Amino acid sequence: MQQSEIQAVKQRFGIIGSSELLNRAIDIAVQVAPTDLSVLITGESGVGKENFPQIIHYYSHRKHGPYIAVNCGAIPEGTIDSELFGHEKGSFTGATADRKGYFEVADGGTIFLDEVGELPLSTQVRLLRVLEAGEFIKVGSSKTQKTNVRVVAATNLNMTQATRDGKFREDLFYRLNTVPIAVPALRERREDIVLLFRKFASDFAEKYRMPAIRLTEDAKKLLVNYYWNGNVRQLKNITEQISVIEQQREISIQILQSYLPNDDIERLPALFFKSGNDSKTFNSEREILYQVLFDMKKDMNDLKKLVHDLMNDPQVDVQQPESNYQTKFLAHNESFISTPNNSGEFKNDKVNRDSKPYSNIYNDVETIQDAEEYHEIKNDHKPLTLEDMERQMIKQTLDKHKGKRKMAAVELQISERTLYRKIKEYGIE
Numbered sequence: 001m002q003q004s005e006i007q008a009v010k011q012r013f014g015i016i017g018s019s020e021l022l023n024r025a026i027d028i029a030v031q032v033a034p035t036d037l038s039v040l041i042t043g044e045s046g047v048g049k050e051n052f053p054q055i056i057h058y059y060s061h062r063k064h065g066p067y068i069a070v071n072c073g074a075i076p077e078g079t080i081d082s083e084l085f086g087h088e089k090g091s092f093t094g095a096t097a098d099r100k101g102y103f104e105v106a107d108g109g110t111i112f113l114d115e116v117g118e119l120p121l122s123t124q125v126r127l128l129r130v131l132e133a134g135e136f137i138k139v140g141s142s143k144t145q146k147t148n149v150r151v152v153a154a155t156n157l158n159m160t161q162a163t164r165d166g167k168f169r170e171d172l173f174y175r176l177n178t179v180p181i182a183v184p185a186l187r188e189r190r191e192d193i194v195l196l197f198r199k200f201a202s203d204f205a206e207k208y209r210m211p212a213i214r215l216t217e218d219a220k221k222l223l224v225n226y227y228w229n230g231n232v233r234q235l236k237n238i239t240e241q242i243s244v245i246e247q248q249r250e251i252s253i254q255i256l257q258s259y260l261p262n263d264d265i266e267r268l269p270a271l272f273f274k275s276g277n278d279s280k281t282f283n284s285e286r287e288i289l290y291q292v293l294f295d296m297k298k299d300m301n302d303l304k305k306l307v308h309d310l311m312n313d314p315q316v317d318v319q320q321p322e323s324n325y326q327t328k329f330l331a332h333n334e335s336f337i338s339t340p341n342n343s344g345e346f347k348n349d350k351v352n353r354d355s356k357p358y359s360n361i362y363n364d365v366e367t368i369q370d371a372e373e374y375h376e377i378k379n380d381h382k383p384l385t386l387e388d389m390e391r392q393m394i395k396q397t398l399d400k401h402k403g404k405r406k407m408a409a410v411e412l413q414i415s416e417r418t419l420y421r422k423i424k425e426y427g428i429e
Helices: 003-013 020-032 051-058 080-085 121-133 159-164 170-176 190-208 217-225 231-245 253-257 285-312 324-330 358-363 371-380 386-400 405-412 416-426
Strands: 039-042 067-071 110-114 135-137 144-146 150-155 179-182 334-340 346-352
Touching: 003 020, 003 051, 020 051, 020 179, 039 051, 039 170, 051 067, 051 110, 051 150, 080 121, 121 135, 121 150, 121 170, 159 170, 190 217, 190 231, 217 253, 386 405, 386 416, 405 416
Parallel strands: 039 150, 039 179, 067 110, 110 150
Antiparallel strands: 135 144, 334 346
């Protein structure tokens, strides 16, 4: 479709935005409209999925037929079959007369099944028969009825996962998903956020007969970078709240923050900017995540190198930190070492920094909190097994206490009998 045609669709149905993802979804809806293929619209709650069934109906040959929208999640499980397919008089308690269902009423038109993922499994079987054969049976009846209905469904669930979990029939999913349309979340079309805010502010100014609110530049940046878990619906509600409550028409970042829930703000990565030529700006969340992951990898490599150097050079003076990591280690009053318990497993024990010099702690194998981490650090040289580490630890502890097993056992937190057995097992002299 040409951009002018897409713009005409937006104006007709009140859709605001210029995002490529949004334009693509509208294009698919218009292209599939002349056919009778089933369409499944997916997207988070509040993105505006309800506009697309109307587009499909309007541009189809059924546009003069009935259009019925059904919220499947709002109908109780016990009555949904009756609502969709109708019932016969006396079929259940309270059925005092025959009733036509939505599929009978919408014959020749379009039926929109919103939140189709909430349908009970028994109703899914009935719906599958309508899609495959164009026929249904009323509740309490044995007579098959025909219907010619175009089905458009929508859901905010992960339907692939729902089929794996057995909550949705796989055959029905593929039957509905003949043509999928994915409506983007608001955070995926950030270029439209300020435009939407202005439209909503203008609408509410006209509705409540007051001047329209406007945002400062800092407030615009916060609005664009916010997570928007509730998408367009949340943006519209917050715009209405500010329009009605705030007397000041220019909205600062402080005012805007008071209306934005903290649970969505916390989803954004924290950014730290340097001054001068090192400053950097990010154009998308993807760039932010890449930078965060790159920094984490660099920090881990620095930490591994530091521990490796300390393990292999007993003369390293850790009282004179050479890196930020050593500074952080020395900033605490306590450190942690790993020692084996009676079962030979390792556990963390607090050791006061004043009770043992840090130079000794870093030189011992005890500084590694996990045998696998130690193995990873030493992997470039010679792999050590858990037995090798345990033998080395016992030997170092015995040397420290000049062969006194009782004192060594107390430090290792194992019984003297277990220590004797380990010494004999490992052949330690």
